[in-house]
Amino acid sequence: MKLITAIIKPFKLDEVRESLSALGVQGMTVTEVKGYGRQKGHTEIYRGAEYAVSFLPKLKIEVAVKSEMLDAVVDAITSKAKTGQIGDGKIFVTPLEQVVRIRTGETDGDAL
Amino acid sequence: MKLITAIIKPFKLDEVRESLSALGVQGMTVTEVKGYGRQKGHTEIYRGAEYAVSFLPKLKIEVAVKSEMLDAVVDAITSKAKTGQIGDGKIFVTPLEQVVRIRTGETDGDAL
Amino acid sequence: MKLITAIIKPFKLDEVRESLSALGVQGMTVTEVKGYGRQKGHTEIYRGAEYAVSFLPKLKIEVAVKSEMLDAVVDAITSKAKTGQIGDGKIFVTPLEQVVRIRTGETDGDAL
Amino acid sequence: MRIETLKKAGLATLASAGMLALTAGTAFAAAAPKDPLVAGDTAWMITSSALVLMMTIPGLGLFYGGMVRKKNVLATLAQSFGATALITVLWMVIGYSIAFTPNPDAGMNNWIGGFSYLFLAPMKLASVSSLAPTIPESVYMFFQMTFAIITPALIAGALADRMKFSAFLWFMALWLLLVYCPIAHWVWGGGWLGTAGAMDYAGGSVVHLNAGTAALVTCLVLGKRIGLGSENMSPHNLVLSVIGASLLWVGWFGFNAGSALTAGYNAGMAAAATQIATAAAALGWMVAEWIIAKKPSVLGMISGAVAGLVAITPASGFVDPVGALIIGISAGVVCYISAVWVKKAFGYDDSLDAWGVHGVGGALGAIMTGMFAKGAINSVYPKGGWLTDGNFSQMIAQFKDVGAVFVYCAIVTFIILKAIDLVIGLRVSPEVEVEGLDINLHGETVHD
């Protein structure tokens, strides 16, 4: 199993979620994060003082999938979250050794 | 070492934390997240317009443990976070290659 | 490639970010989290009732790096985030199997 | 009505009702049926009514709303707002009639007002109530309405986080008619307690002890919040509570100085006493907490201010500045003890301390009025109080007042709550309570 972690632009969430549902992914976890990268931030004005805000709001999506789903899910996220503008974000894939569904105690594939 | 990531219902935090302390786990990190899954969300009313809120508030707990603690910790979380209702959440286990305690520079087992 | 996850004290963010930039790290993702550990929390007063707040505000920094950068980055974080006081935080290193830049579809080393 | 249109209508300016206001201040020297209206008094009393309304919305709503957990803040605001709407209509339909108009049966009048003012039918443009002889009755009715709104709304502090909204509205309606209206009539409307000499300038017993007692009964009937003692229930946003407390403080000048019903010396002295007592109570609570709990909390400072406002309510208009100072300090310290230590000791869950602050503060104020009233401050009560003017008998009148309100209110409130519980149930389900009232009762949340 793999844990796919994607950093995306916030307003892309709904599109991504729908495309993953279409692939049969039944769950995901989303966190509000701040991203620093090639995309420049903005400045805020405070009575003449300007503060550089270098971190931009992003969303982090975490999806645990069976290994065979990996490519399809990565492709779906890549295509749906893309605007072609700088700052579209990244996808990270990490190995996942074990999954448990708390409600039932089911593990691994059954737990997803 | 393993990194255990659990998505749980928010009001279960205190119970889970206490049971982990009892096992000798000395630290954890908690993030407010929004979860999408089998558990249905709710709708919000806005002057007749209804917005489906499909993401529900959850907490993500991250605990780094020595490998030998893994099962005990997973079991403790499973039993304490369980309500038996849909939406109780998941536990994910990923390999952890290195840990450093910033204050002292200690690494791995000593750093936990 | 490796995914470095560091829990640090919030006011250390700017120093850490600058030192990583100096090393050539071009991006990172930051999340507000609450940490529980050896550092004691505080109590809040509510008309005589005291509530123990055992979780303290921390920041979680995630940086994906090529494996050869790993030690330099861990060292930089360790030295910059350190105050020597309890609660300085931890660094966790996990394996990273794949990275994709959403904007371009570049993968792995190129995507960082 | 713009004056332009007055002229259009071909009327001489003096004939217009608006102009009577002008005449009012002057016609004494003239002949003919004099108009009793004083423009300055009317200006002050409409202003006072608006100020007292502001105490409830948004004042009280924010004061309470900031203290609950975030998942319940909108539900808490909905209680103040809903109570305001509901009680306004009920007051117009029947409340004013039974509280502030005379009962034709003089014996009955001791207990309840008349029924001839249903829907305010007899209230004409130029009606003037004998209870407020220099302002339009429409204004007096409105001013009293704002008191009738805030009194039940105060109870919400004891039932926060766990009552159904439907049950809440039924409770507000029944309590208004069965508890507030009779008691207001007893003390202010010509009933037996006023006749017996009770001094209650702006509602120490009628408003605060009354609401506080109902709050105590309600939290006992409802039971504790789920998670009390284990979960962190500290106020989610005290910024809101500070705004609320500040607006309560500002609006309270309508409450206390407005209770003079005129814009004169009495209103001025009541305003001064209110300000002094409130500040002294805020300091009193702050210092007590600083000594005992080591830190002066913001919640403590604003709670102290509210305690001072409550305690000076019956006394303002009767006491001088020094009396106000003493009452204020006492209220700050006593209510700190009652909200913090007594509640802990007895273990009831008066969530936001409606009893601890309003009940205790109201009773304290009523009794201290008997001690510190000064004949020289209010010529209508030339005998003054016990410590100031040696008139011990006033203490008895005050205790009688406090006792009567407490007992009657406690019993009837209990009956009302049990009846509602039987028919539709008082409390939300545990799931709803845990997930939050906002989303479950109103379908909304704060998205911050």
Place this chain on the structure above:
Amino acid sequence: MRIETLKKAGLATLASAGMLALTAGTAFAAAAPKDPLVAGDTAWMITSSALVLMMTIPGLGLFYGGMVRKKNVLATLAQSFGATALITVLWMVIGYSIAFTPNPDAGMNNWIGGFSYLFLAPMKLASVSSLAPTIPESVYMFFQMTFAIITPALIAGALADRMKFSAFLWFMALWLLLVYCPIAHWVWGGGWLGTAGAMDYAGGSVVHLNAGTAALVTCLVLGKRIGLGSENMSPHNLVLSVIGASLLWVGWFGFNAGSALTAGYNAGMAAAATQIATAAAALGWMVAEWIIAKKPSVLGMISGAVAGLVAITPASGFVDPVGALIIGISAGVVCYISAVWVKKAFGYDDSLDAWGVHGVGGALGAIMTGMFAKGAINSVYPKGGWLTDGNFSQMIAQFKDVGAVFVYCAIVTFIILKAIDLVIGLRVSPEVEVEGLDINLHGETVHD
């Protein structure tokens, strides 16, 4: 000016202008050029002006600001605040002159006021307008200014989340001068609609229908918000909206009871009617929503209250409490339908329901004024309305009023918007709209 300095200057107290206020209430019996000023009326009208200002800042700003998404809350507040500043200056420069001073040409006066009050030059310390004969003209000018501020500011509800701030300010300025000032003159300043017998106590057509119509035109010209229907656009923080609605309610006593221009019977009855109608409308919307949508939303309760305030605006001062009750209930239910169902059916994006509440509520109120006005409540209009006093002709006058305001406003608003769009563009770029107005237009965000 402190009185101390008065005495320093060696003047007898009576000679000071301040003292004239004192004399005013009394000089009738004396000889000499009597001073028309009534201190009580002046006190009430300055208070009223401050209350109406509070309706816009912070009232309306918060009411709207809580309903938008978090990324636009500061921009929404900036609209109310900026409009207040801009319109104040324009009103002083020219607005008051063309709205409320007579045009020397009597024919022209039907359509527009005179131009001699530019920069308020003729307004001296002791000037008194014939439209408000017992208060200083400075106060009357200020009171009317606060109406001129809130009316255009109301339109912001329809253009939320997508208009440029520069275009917004141009729109406010042009609309004030080309739409509001003429219409205010027609109805209140001596123009043709007032002469034709339209009853509009405090601005059902001049203020609310007018702003509502402009809102409808604006949202049609601007088009829908990006993401409407797919994105969650529910209000980000209804706590702000509840504060806003509450301050609107409280401030509205300045609006309606202030429109009596005196502190007398008319003001009192207008205040009572306002309170009753508002509460009834809040309940009306709440009950309708509870039945249809199964939950009484907080947004619904406060929207209902605002609908009631709007609908009673033209009627207050003409109707009795029962009339107010009927108008209130109707407004709550009708505006619920218009804001929820009609908007859905037609599909325009009146983001915060400026048309649905102010336009529809204003028109409804104007028409119901024709039904429920009572001769006994306002001696200047002894004929009363249709259902109360059988005077059907008033209905015609009211429909004429509504029709004239709607048609004129719709056309001129459309032209103004198109002109601005041509020259500087009305709408922000899609990127700005998606990322948020706060950071892009004002360089600031809320950091909660």
Place this chain on the structure above:
Amino acid sequence: MRIETLKKAGLATLASAGMLALTAGTAFAAAAPKDPLVAGDTAWMITSSALVLMMTIPGLGLFYGGMVRKKNVLATLAQSFGATALITVLWMVIGYSIAFTPNPDAGMNNWIGGFSYLFLAPMKLASVSSLAPTIPESVYMFFQMTFAIITPALIAGALADRMKFSAFLWFMALWLLLVYCPIAHWVWGGGWLGTAGAMDYAGGSVVHLNAGTAALVTCLVLGKRIGLGSENMSPHNLVLSVIGASLLWVGWFGFNAGSALTAGYNAGMAAAATQIATAAAALGWMVAEWIIAKKPSVLGMISGAVAGLVAITPASGFVDPVGALIIGISAGVVCYISAVWVKKAFGYDDSLDAWGVHGVGGALGAIMTGMFAKGAINSVYPKGGWLTDGNFSQMIAQFKDVGAVFVYCAIVTFIILKAIDLVIGLRVSPEVEVEGLDINLHGETVHD
């Protein structure tokens, strides 16, 4: 006191103190010791006092609270609220006496008032101060109290985020008694500056320059906030600041128009001037920032409004609308420069620009009063100002006023601060400053 109880007591209505208010407006024509009280003036002055109180709580608290970082918002609110409580009591104990009652020694009276009003002992129900001859002294004392509260509270803008709460309270107390009370006496209480002809209607020098000067000294003594220049210190929630600024604006009518002490022509003209100058200043700052920094920030607009309010404070009641317009525009632009560019250039950390807005704006207003005062607007000062009436000598009086206040205030403030620092320390520890004042000083946080 309800009138019902009056009658119960068997007194004729006229004998009641409440009724005197009625008589007041009318008794001129009658015989006997006439009552000087005017109900309309009293109504307005109680209202004004409540409005000025609202400026501090919650107005100023929110204005400042929204500008600090989230970890300090409650501590900032605690400063305003605590100052209000503390100063109220001190004012009653001694402040009013030394500021506004005459010193029996005429020479001393130039510098400080008398000591016979400790605890307000001589103030009876029907006392009237010679400084405000148509309202109860209780109201005059209360009105002046609200000025005494807000003036020290304004200083909090310069010490935000880093002062101990205990030190803050000591500072408020000592500064009130050693700086504010004497200066108020000099200008308004019969002291040397008023005698010398300084014109300061509502406190340009007494309140704003005074508080601003103290702010400058305080931020120099305290030193900069940790992290200034590197950390993001932008305002955490400007919604709060907009509410605060709006309530300051609304409340300021009590401040300026209330300073007429009567509800007459002077109050009206002062209100109009206040509104115009404020709006003009908001536009002035906005336009200046739009041109220079490319974006009109919300913080800029509200800061401009406050600058306008400050600058018109000494001038309102002396200038006509055009004078107000000029003062307003000047204030907006000058304070923008002072808060943004001057502060940057000199590098002091006047965190929330208490000096940049109140100090600079107050001095500017005082001087422009000397230019634009018009004899025709205030009959007590028939000579008017320099540019309007050619009376250059007024400029000298104004500069003297500004200089005296600046020098005295700066020196005494410095001494007070050093003394407190020596005894208990002024500043929190660096750990506390970094972690936040809310949790460390008050044990509370905002849980949003």
